[in-house]
Amino acid sequence: MRTQVGIVGAGPAGLMLSHLLHRHGISSVVLESRSREYVEHRLRAGVLEQGSVDLLRETGLGARLDREGMRHEGIELRFDGESHRVPMTELTGRAITVYGQQEVVKDMIAARLAAGGKIHFEAEVHRLSGLESAPVVHLRRDGRDEELHCDFVVGCDGFHGVSRAAVPDGVLRTYERTYPFAWLGILAAAAPAVHELIYAHHERGFALYSMRSPEISRLYLQVPADEDIADWPDERIWAELRTRLETVPGWTLNEGPILEKAITPLRSFVVEPMQWQRLYLAGDAVHIVPPTGAKGMNLALADVALLGAAFAAWYADGGTGLLDDYSRTALRRVWRAQQFSWWMTSMLHRLDADDPYEAKLQSATLRYVTTSPAYATSLAENYVGLPEV
Ligand code: FAD
Ligand code: DHB
Known part of the structure; x- marks a missing residue:
């Protein structure tokens, strides 16, 4: 040929x-x-x-x-029992x-x-x-x-x-850099309970609520790097997702049959x-x-x-x-x-569980990015993609 x-x-x-x-x-x-x-x-x-x-x-x-x-046009950051929207399009004109x-x-x-x-x-x-x-x-x-x-x-x-x-x-x-954690991702036949993505920082680890269509949800959980998917029956996955995501009063996620699940190293x-x-x-x-x-x-x-x-x-x-x-x-x-x-990754995941200083820095960063338009714009312009670098 x-x-x-x-x-x-x-x-x-x-x-x-x-x-x-x-x-x-x-x-x-x-x-x-x-x-x-x-x-x-x-x-x-x-x-x-x-x-x-x-x-x-x-x-x-x-x-x-x-x-x-x-x-x-935005994403949600969820931490400390609060929900904050980063209005990406308002801040950058892009989506x-x-x-x-x-x-x-x-x-x-x-x-x-x-x-x-x-x-x-x-x-x-x-x-x-x-x-x-x-x-x-x-x-x-x-x-x-x-x-x-x-x-x-x-x-x-x-x-x-x-x-x-x-x-x-x-x-x-x-x-290169490796991380001591991985993502367990699922695809579920459940209507997304949100219309924008939620990135959640929780003391038990990171969780992400995403979607593929009005009928299909895509969710991720931070798990240890060497985790075996066989140790995660569906009910355990939903329970952990509920713990990490249902932290805002009155908000619940939608559950449904899990169509696929896999663990990806970071x-x-x-x-x-x-x-x-x-x-x-x-x-x-x-x-x-x-x-x-x-x-x-x-x-x-x-x-x-x-x-x-x-x-x-x-x-x-x-x-x-x-x-x-x-x-x-x-x-x-x-x-x-x-x-x-x-x-x-550093802002949102549970890093070293034995380092309370690190956890305080994460909270300070999250609070700053959700209160300062300058810092939020930095997140937003990177997330939607910079035209010229
Ligand atoms: P690949 O998609 O890996 O394609 C490489 C191809 O080469 C494969 O088809 C493979 O089969 C083939 N190949 C390998 N070896 C050979 C060989 N010897 N001969 C012939 N063919 C070969 N990225 C984002 O931008 N946004 C996201 O939201 C996002 N989320 C992600 C979530 C997960 C769970 C994962 C795993 C990844 C995510 N990514 C995301 C990353 C994204 O999927 C990859 O960066 C993307 O697939 C890279 O594309 P690629 O074409 O370079 O490589
Ligand atoms: C999805 C994956 C990501 O890595 C991310 O940051 C946001 C969404 C997704 O698969 O939908």
Whole structure:
């Protein structure tokens, strides 16, 4: 096989890049180890920044998003038995849209296939070679080894992918932080009891109330990092959610059958630079944020928006400026999101239970962010997404 840009991974980053390249008349092949069914139903992110919504709309992917996405103009912070709204749109003029990542992925796959795009599912990439001059992607499909020859390779294969490992030792520098807790997330057939997201800080740990539709709720609980989902029967999950969220007089959450549940570890991780020779890295393959700031999918889309423009310039007239600047430009947004996600995580989770000083600092921060318009604006502008970083 031969194409101009070989893309590893059909998550939001890889699919969006393929879509953007197509709009510039550049050919690509997307190789994805999982099945189409699997990637279209993998339950993950739910919050799109204004900039991500604008990008999807401007590139013709906004029709269902506009019909089914839920525009939110604020979030609620709940702590010490009180509820405080951060009026994001009032403070910034921008909003977020709640629309499941798997819906974004479905829309992108449908658009690519309708345009004759090449996405090979159940095609596992195991090695990259020739990255200095003539890249080759080595994959296994239908029990056979195959090669994809291309001008460039873009690794959009997530944290556990193979692309990052193709860079020789000593080139990349890793920055990371792990957290002693994870998120237990559920999807429930219950009408959301709220019309905006609730981020709750509680002495037993963090809880988040989100949604996917007027009939489906999405909720998360902070749990210890090594927790086993088998120890969380449905009734225990609802009891813990009630304890952490029903802290405001007269407010109750809606319960219903739990459709899915899973535990996700929290991690902060960045690899620099995001490029080596003819390999470019994007999305979770090069950076991970803890989910508290709702930034992961948005960063993945922002990375490939830069790459789409950079490849367009290169194929138009051989201009290398944008490709050369890719890593430096993308990392500015990446580190802004790293700091914001770390800050939200530190403010809202139960940290060291044996450190009462830490708990007092958290309360002071929460009180400040819910009383000072200046501090609230800082939260809001990061949450809805900064246009320029
Ligand atoms: P991925 O979506 O991970 O896609 C990578 C793809 O590469 C996968 O399909 C994988 O199967 C494929 N692949 C891997 N290895 C290979 C290989 N060897 N060969 C071929 N294919 C391969 N982000 C937000 O913005 N907002 C949120 O509200 C939010 N909430 C989240 C909640 C949870 C519980 C989780 C887990 C994540 C959340 N995120 C959120 C993060 C977001 O889901 C990710 O940042 C996003 O999926 C990154 O997209 P990506 O395309 O870079 O990687
Ligand atoms: C969702 C996930 C997040 O990480 C977040 O901060 C807000 C909402 C969600 O899945 O709906």
